[in-house]
Amino acid sequence: MTKQTLQVQGMSCNHCVNSIEGALQEIGAKGKVDLANNTVEISYDENMISFEAVKDAIEEQGYEVV
Amino acid sequence: MTKQTLQVQGMSCNHCVNSIEGALQEIGAKGKVDLANNTVEISYDENMISFEAVKDAIEEQGYEVV
Ligand SMILES: [Cu+2]
Ligand SMILES: [Cu+2]
Numbered sequence: 001m002t003k004q005t006l007q008v009q010g011m012s013c014n015h016c017v018n019s020i021e022g023a024l025q026e027i028g029a030k031g032k033v034d035l036a037n038n039t040v041e042i043s044y045d046e047n048m049i050s051f052e053a054v055k056d057a058i059e060e061q062g063y064e065v066v
Numbered sequence: 067m068t069k070q071t072l073q074v075q076g077m078s079c080n081h082c083v084n085s086i087e088g089a090l091q092e093i094g095a096k097g098k099v100d101l102a103n104n105t106v107e108i109s110y111d112e113n114m115i116s117f118e119a120v121k122d123a124i125e126e127q128g129y130e131v132v
Contacts, residue, residue: 014128015081062080 002046005039007066008058016063023057031058068112071105073132074124082129089123097124 011020017033020040024031029044042054055065077086083099086106090097095110108120121131 010079012078013076013082015085016079019081 001043002051003041003043004051005041006055006058008033008038008040009064009066011035011038011040011063016061019061020058020063023061024054027053027057029054029057067109068117069107069109070117071107072121072124074099074104074106075130075132077101077104077106077129082127085127086124086129089127090120093119093123095120095123 020033021031032041058065086099087097095115098107124131
């Protein structure tokens with residue numbers, strides 16, 4: 001299991017939390033958004049999912065991984 | 067047709083726009099959110115819908131009509 005904390009721009013409300021955490025769940029990763037700190041703590045199995053896929057899932061929701 | 071511009075707190079992103087405009091549409095009113103100014107321009111038929119119903123629809127989505 002890989003754990004990382006990403007800096008993500010553009011998250012502002014609980015809808016954002018749900019869309020990001022939901023998109024990560026859909027690809028089999030786990031995400032925990034911290035709105036106050038503009039971070040997403042991700043955990044995923046690097047044998048199953050690439051970091052690129054995790055990043056893409058977040059960016060497809062309209063946010064920018066810094 | 068009644069037109070009013072409401073000051074609304076807590077709107078921060080396009081998800082907020084969609085949830086408010088969608089909730090107004092569901093009760094037969096029309097809403098146009100202006101995120102930059104924290105306003106919602108509402109228009110509705112006062113013979114069909116009360117202002118209270120319009121206000122409730124917005125507040126049920128988690129926002130405060132000032
Ligand atoms: Cu949001
Ligand atoms: Cu929002």
